Amino acid sequence: ASLFGIAVMLSASFIARATSDNNPYGLIDPGHLRVASLGDAKPYTFTDKSGNFTGFDVEFFKNVAHRIGIDKVDFVGQDFSAILPAVANGQYDAGVAAIGITPARERTVDFSTGYLAGYLTVLTRSDSGVKNVETLAHKRLGVIQGTLQESYALQHFKQTDLVRFPDNNAAVSALNNGTLDAMFLDYEAAKDYAARFKLVMAANIPSFDAPAGVAIAKNKPAFKAALDKAIKDAMQDGTWKKLYEKWFPGSPMPEQYLPHH
Numbered sequence: 001a002s003l004f005g006i007a008v009m010l011s012a013s014f015i016a017r018a019t020s021d022n023n024p025y026g027l028i029d030p031g032h033l034r035v036a037s038l039g040d041a042k043p044y045t046f047t048d049k050s051g052n053f054t055g056f057d058v059e060f061f062k063n064v065a066h067r068i069g070i071d072k073v074d075f076v077g078q079d080f081s082a083i084l085p086a087v088a089n090g091q092y093d094a095g096v097a098a099i100g101i102t103p104a105r106e107r108t109v110d111f112s113t114g115y116l117a118g119y120l121t122v123l124t125r126s127d128s129g130v131k132n133v134e135t136l137a138h139k140r141l142g143v144i145q146g147t148l149q150e151s152y153a154l155q156h157f158k159q160t161d162l163v164r165f166p167d168n169n170a171a172v173s174a175l176n177n178g179t180l181d182a183m184f185l186d187y188e189a190a191k192d193y194a195a196r197f198k199l200v201m202a203a204n205i206p207s208f209d210a211p212a213g214v215a216i217a218k219n220k221p222a223f224k225a226a227l228d229k230a231i232k233d234a235m236q237d238g239t240w241k242k243l244y245e246k247w248f249p250g251s252p253m254p255e256q257y258l259p260h261h
């Protein structure tokens with residue numbers, strides 16, 4: 001195992017929360033959920049002008065938390081690459097930020113069942129010459145450290161200069177000031193930036209094999225089971241559909257998350 005892996009295991013063993021009858025989910029503070037998230041991934045998770053976290057993932061998770069009996073939910077903004085290690089070592093009870101479920105990530109954390117499936121999008125300026133994935137060669141593409149976009153670009157955009165950023169705001173500023181030719185992020189966030197800064201979407205790559213899930217520390221079966229049931233119930237009673245239509249109006253809805261009769 002890598003040094004990082006050993007460090008995570010060691011720290012997790014010190015910090016792993018014992019479950020007890022007044023703390024069935026092994027939370028840091030019983031009855032209170034501390035959630036690592038992002039402040040700049042609108043409309044998934046972001047802070048509004050009064051500094052409150054909101055967006056699809058935030059409102060969906062709060063609904064799920066209510067269903068498992070927890071109404072005190074605090075979100076804290078982190079760089080994306082810091083979220084999973086911090087959840088793994090017990091600094092947070094959960095990570096919620098359109099985090100795709102992958103086998104590599106499941107070495108560090110466990111995930112709830114998936115709740116969102118969509119696209120990875122190349123966002124660019126109309127004057128950049130980037131029209132599709134083929135014209136990314138020899139261009140400068142911004143990626144957020146630790147994202148699926150980073151690993152996808154490393155694997156598939158071999159002739160592209162990758163530039164890593166800690167968060168979306170830093171990358172979109174570089175795109176707007178010409179330091180980057182394009183950036184690679186999630187579809188709904190790209191669509192929001194495109195509208196705000198007159199940018200264009202040059203490619204949409206399906207990421208349905210890595211639906212977003214709630215990241216939690218390993219070895220919390222009761223917490224995972226409770227989250228999974230609450231997520232399924234929120235889909236079955238139409239809550240998921242209502243929030244999806246509120247935050248992603250006009251976007252196609254993955255059929256597997258709609259009520260089944």
Ligand SMILES: NC(=O)CC[C@H](NC[C@@]1(O)OC[C@@H](O)[C@@H](O)[C@@H]1O)C(=O)O
Pocket residue numbers: 038041080097098099100101116117118119120144146147148149186187207208209210211212213
């Ligand atoms: N908030 C972020 O920057 C996360 C970026 C990226 N999200 C990918 C994803 O989970 O976004 C929501 C859905 O579209 C999923 O299908 C997709 O894999 C990731 O997990 O690496």
